Structures are given as structure tokens and as C-alpha cells.
Amino acid sequence: MSTATGIAVTRRAPWAWLVLGLAGWIAAYASLTPFADMVVAALGLARETRLGEALHFFVYDTPKVMLLLTGIVFAMGVIHTFVSPERTRALLSGRRLGVGNVMAATLGIVTPFCSCSAVPLFIGFLAAGVPLGVTFSFLIAAPMVNEVALALLFGLFGWQVAALYLGLGLVVAIVAGLVIGRLGMERHLEGWVRDMQATQPAEFEAPAIGWAERIDAGAAHVKQIVGKVWPYILLGIAVGAGIHGYVPEDFMASIMGRDAPWWSLPAAVLIGVPMYSNAAGIIPVVEALLGKGAALGTVLAFMMSVIALSLPEMIILRKVLKPPLIAAFAGIVAAGILLVGVIFNATL
Amino acid sequence: MKNVKVLGSGCANCANTLKLIEAVALAKGADIHLEKVEDMKQIMMLGVLTTPGVIIDGKLVHAGGVPARAKVESWF
Structure with a gap:
């Protein structure tokens, strides 16, 4: 049909x-x-x-x-249809660090969001009085924890892996936003963005809609x-x-497996940072790595760093952020992802 | 004549929105002045949170994603 x-x-x-x-x-x-x-x-x-x-x-x-x-x-x-970016912004406006970060990361999962809207959303949030650290929690969670990634992990590796990815993705977004907020990096916003914080957003009345x-x-x-x-x-x-x-199970085990050298995990995260792909594009790679004996923590960390951090995104954000803030953003998120990988590999 | 502004940083959705509005206006014979706003500072000044946004005669009528054809037709 x-x-x-x-x-x-x-x-x-x-x-x-x-x-x-x-x-x-x-x-x-x-x-x-x-x-x-x-x-x-x-x-x-x-x-x-x-x-x-x-x-x-x-x-x-x-x-x-x-x-x-x-x-x-x-x-x-x-x-x-229940959560518009305008509504999310109103919910987050004036929230403190802590509760605000948890809410922002959670709302990041369910708010409709296209990556080309990242910059206007970022500025719009700040303009409405959402703290910088809370805004970052939203911006980190939104692309990283998305329905395609979750559905694919669920389908291919079971609901436990999907749930772990969801939980750890939220933790990374919340903690990274908290750290950025604590660092007080507002002065590293581009000047025109700071000025913008005084402007009023346009009134936009979403039409009432029914279940159909x-x-x-x-x-x-x-x-x-x-x-x-x-x-x-x-x-x-x-x-x-x-x-x-066909392929022998332990093909990748010596490089990315649980007994791989210590640098294997940081290398996987570092390689993933400049790479850009959506969740669907990276899944074949994930499947191949896991199937050949790579450790789950290393593979999930690689997947997170590919989806959450990318060079094109940094270039777009450069329009509104000065280099120290971009570096802090990338560094803190990468460190969070690394920690997730370490915990995963150590406990599973 | 209607003054139509499409706000967006130049992503595929923004280009599609522009094309759709052009096509609908042409089909309905509406007299419009179509303008593309790509400068991020200006977009923010106009108060749009998600792109592409559409402003007609100073009023925000749509934001976030390509509008449905029926919605565009209702504007002209």
C-alpha cells in the first residue's frame, strides 16, 4: 500500500x-x-x-x-508532535545547572531536531535565558541518543545494549554540560551572540492538532x-x-578486543572524532568490528564519538563559539565517551 | 504583493522549501517577492529557533522542516 x-x-x-x-x-x-x-x-x-x-x-x-x-x-x-523546540526552550529557560542538565539531555532525545538547526537553536536557547552548560547538554544528547541508533542497537545486539547506550549517552551529555557550565565559558561566545541574549524571540503559535x-x-x-x-x-x-x-571470530580481538593494548580505546575515540556519519551509516562498521571480536565498550565509544563529535559540526559552531570553547566542548565530550568505554570494558 | 522570506543556513531542507514556495506561487499565480536569508545573525534577529523558517509580510508562519504543500497553498 x-x-x-x-x-x-x-x-x-x-x-x-x-x-x-x-x-x-x-x-x-x-x-x-x-x-x-x-x-x-x-x-x-x-x-x-x-x-x-x-x-x-x-x-x-x-x-x-x-x-x-x-x-x-x-x-x-x-x-x-508533543514536544516542539519552542516548548523545550520554555521548559529549560532559567533552569539551574544540575536539574537543568538532566532535563536538557532528556528533552534532547525527544525534541524534533535537524542538525542544520543546531546554531539557531543554540543561540535561541541562550537568548531565552537557558544557561550555557544546560544548552550544551541538549546539543550533545540530541544527535548522540537518537531513535535510529537505539532501534538498530536493539535489533542487532539486544535491548540491554540499547538501554546501556541510552543511559551512558545521557550521562555523557549531562556531565559534559555540567563541566562546561562550571567552567564559566560565556566569554568565549562570539560577541554578536552575547548581544543577542537581550532580543525577544518571535511569537510562534503552533496550531492545535488532533490525533489524526x-x-x-x-x-x-x-x-x-x-x-x-x-x-x-x-x-x-x-x-x-x-x-x-565466514570470518573467524577473533579477527579483531588482538587490536580492539578486551585483551588489546591500553591505547586501543583512546585511539578508537580519537579516530571517531573527525569522522562524520549518522547512526545508520556507522552500524555496518560496528557490526563488523563486534563480529570480529572487538570489545563492546571500545566499539560503542567509537560509535558515540563518530555520531556526537564531527568536524563539519565544529566548523558550523565556530560561527558562534570562539576556539577555546570549541576545544573545551570537544575535549570534555571525548573524555566522557572514553570513560564510558573504560567502564564498559571493565564491567562486561 | 506578498513579501516572503525563507530563513536557513543553506541546508537541503531550506533549498527544498524555497523551491516549493516558488512552485506553488507560480501555480497559483500569486504575486510574491521571494527572498532567501542565509546570514545567521539576521536569522536570529528575526527570532527563528529552527530552520528553515518562513516569514510572510513580517509574520512567522512556519519553522523547522519543509512545510507540507497544502500548508504552502494556504498562504497564497
Whole structure:
């Protein structure tokens, strides 16, 4: 069914459409294993063979990850209709460090946010009296802890890994924002940004919307996000399937495994800083590294540093921040990520 | 004549918004003066929090993402 008819249907009966979709989703999720068994058997392959095992992995994981991604992205699209950046800003305005950082990092996950809006949001928050450290907690959490990363980690490595990534991402954003706030770096904002703190934001009245529109928004979010990331996911799972069937398990163990030299983790974070990719693009790499015996902490730290810190982002932020503040931002976030990696590798 | 400003730092969504408004105005035969505002300082002066934003005759009518075609049509 095309999306156009889907939207037409929701306009008439949003709840019926939602229940139908949910029932279909559950039915599909429940038949993942039989479906994969069937495909492998239909091709006349045995699961005991390498090709059979790789293929089973692929036809099981692809629909599973796509289902999880669709479900989570849809839910996030609906949540977005409740939380606008304007509302988040009003909630954070005048908050103190501490409570403000926790709220900012949490709201960073659910506030609709496009990376091209990073600078106007940053200035808009400061202008409305949101403290610098609190603003940074928001800006760090928003790209790092996103629904695509969570859905993919959930689908490929289990909910425990997704929950750990969520929790540790929040911790890094909160602590980094707290440290930046304590350093009192307001003087390292560009002059025109400081002047801006006195201006009044434009009145923008969001139109009242009902559930039909909220469900439409969820569907539109799925179309936009899943439509963009599916090739990366296919690639990631194909890489994973190949590793599953063919590559020896401990291929990466000596460089990035738990018994790797001490510099392995800092090197992974450092390499990740200038790299730029979204969550979907990095997943094939993550899958490949883990499959070859790399340690989970090292791999997650690498993933966080690729998504949360990037050269293009620094260049955009340079318009509003002076170099010492950019350096502090990158240094503190990288240190936080490093700590996460150390804790992960030590405890798991 | 309507004065339309599209505010944005030049990302893909901003360009798409501009194109959409141009196409809709042309299709409806509306008389508009379309202007692109890319300077971050000016964008902030106009009080926009998320880009792309659209201002018509001094009033902010849309912010954050490409507007739906039906929404654009309602402006002209």
C-alpha cells in the first residue's frame, strides 16, 4: 500500500488504522523465525552450511531490524508532535545547572531536531535565558541518543545494549554540560551572540492538532527516516551475515578486543572524532568490528564519538563559539565517551 | 504583493522549501517577492529557533522542516 492511501485512511479513522498497523506489526514480528527457516529451506540450503547460516542470519535480521526501526521511528514521530523546540526552550529557560542538565539531555532525545538547526537553536536557547552548560547538554544528547541508533542497537545486539547506550549517552551529555557550565565559558561566545541574549524571540503559535494529525506525523517520520537509512541497514546486516558465516571470530580481538593494548580505546575515540556519519551509516562498521571480536565498550565509544563529535559540526559552531570553547566542548565530550568505554570494558 | 522570506543556513531542507514556495506561487499565480536569508545573525534577529523558517509580510508562519504543500497553498 502506498503512503498516500495510508494518510487518506488515517484522516478518516486514525485509531482503526493504528490498531490494524499494530496487529500487523506484531504478527510479522512473531513470524520472523519461521519466515527465515522457510526461505532457507525453499532455497534447498541447510543451516549447518556456511552459506545457509549466513543467509538465515540475513533473512531473519533484515525484517526484524526494519520492523523495530519502523515501530520506534513511528512512536518518535508521534512524540515529536508533543514536544516542539519552542516548548523545550520554555521548559529549560532559567533552569539551574544540575536539574537543568538532566532535563536538557532528556528533552534532547525527544525534541524534533535537524542538525542544520543546531546554531539557531543554540543561540535561541541562550537568548531565552537557558544557561550555557544546560544548552550544551541538549546539543550533545540530541544527535548522540537518537531513535535510529537505539532501534538498530536493539535489533542487532539486544535491548540491554540499547538501554546501556541510552543511559551512558545521557550521562555523557549531562556531565559534559555540567563541566562546561562550571567552567564559566560565556566569554568565549562570539560577541554578536552575547548581544543577542537581550532580543525577544518571535511569537510562534503552533496550531492545535488532533490525533489524526499526530498519527500522520508518525507515518511521515517513518517515510522520511526509514526511507533514508534502509540502504545502510541492508549493508550493515549483509556485512554482519558475511562475518557470521565466514570470518573467524577473533579477527579483531588482538587490536580492539578486551585483551588489546591500553591505547586501543583512546585511539578508537580519537579516530571517531573527525569522522562524520549518522547512526545508520556507522552500524555496518560496528557490526563488523563486534563480529570480529572487538570489545563492546571500545566499539560503542567509537560509535558515540563518530555520531556526537564531527568536524563539519565544529566548523558550523565556530560561527558562534570562539576556539577555546570549541576545544573545551570537544575535549570534555571525548573524555566522557572514553570513560564510558573504560567502564564498559571493565564491567562486561 | 506578498513579501516572503525563507530563513536557513543553506541546508537541503531550506533549498527544498524555497523551491516549493516558488512552485506553488507560480501555480497559483500569486504575486510574491521571494527572498532567501542565509546570514545567521539576521536569522536570529528575526527570532527563528529552527530552520528553515518562513516569514510572510513580517509574520512567522512556519519553522523547522519543509512545510507540507497544502500548508504552502494556504498562504497564497
